[in-house]
Amino acid sequence: METSFTSAVVILLLVTDPIGNIPLFVSLLRHVAPKRRVLVIVRECAIALAVLLICVPFGSSLLELFGLSERSLNLAGGVILFLIALRMIFHGPEGIFGETASGEPFIVPLAIPSIAGPAAIATVVLLVSRAPQRLPEWLLAVTV
Template identity: 35%
Template sequence: MSALFIKAFLTLFVVMDPVGLAPVFVALAGTRPPFEQRRIALRAVLVAGAVLFAFALGGAWLLEHLGISLAAFRIAGGILLFKIGFDMIFAHRERETEEEKEEAVHREDISVFPLAIPLIAGPGALASVMILAGEARGEPLGVALVLGTAGLVLGLCYYSLRLAGYLARLLGRTGVNVVTRILGVLLSALAVQFVGDGVRVLLLAE
């Protein structure tokens, strides 16, 4: 169980990237009053949590009805995670288009889009939580552990949003870039592991 917790925590922490959320939040909501920033941060985390928990609990049922094996989804998720990690390393992160970014700045409520989706509960996070929940079904309380770990990382995301201004000033642009690139390397390694595990299961099933 400890190995599952460490794997789930590292995967979700890297994918959701609480540190990287800070400068984005400053850019989108830095000029708003503190009480409004708190409201936006709380709502964004709650919406993202609801989406992630739904995918963790219902993801296997969805895959079954679509005729997709967990191994195939693990490979697809690994490829997607590698793309995200690659973009993080080379600063080519494309969580939203320029038009979406411009709209988000002027949007009245930014908590659902782009904060909750796709910044927190993005494709990589959804794929990760589904894979982790699938791996944990053979373990007692495994799914509960994955959900609890997701809740822990979501809590870190919330406090990162709350402390966004302070973190941005503390780390500076260079510090944020360094942390993002380190997390990108870790995410790429985890993605390769996901693909390797999925390929092995498919080959053994033949």
């Protein structure tokens, strides 16, 4: 079955879960100054976009370089999500992901794994590996 551009965009929207990430962003940015929050959100979204855009042309090559299969990528992503879930359940007084020196999250956990998580990266790699001749289309789908 061939994936269309529209279905690729819908799949990426589902796996990045912009609506579901709102509570995480709100809770992690509660100590950040209101004016700075917008900059942090834009920065984290830009980092996530960059990660996904890098995975479009180089994702399959990176998997081959490390000797990984698509199945092992899916399994590793599941393990990472499981560990994050355990940390959410059994967190200490410093919070789920700990506090940074400035109290402002940087890359983890907002950009990666919340937006550009294992599911989003695996989706991008699978899209490209199934139809590498449509690379410009996949780049556009990730950007949308």
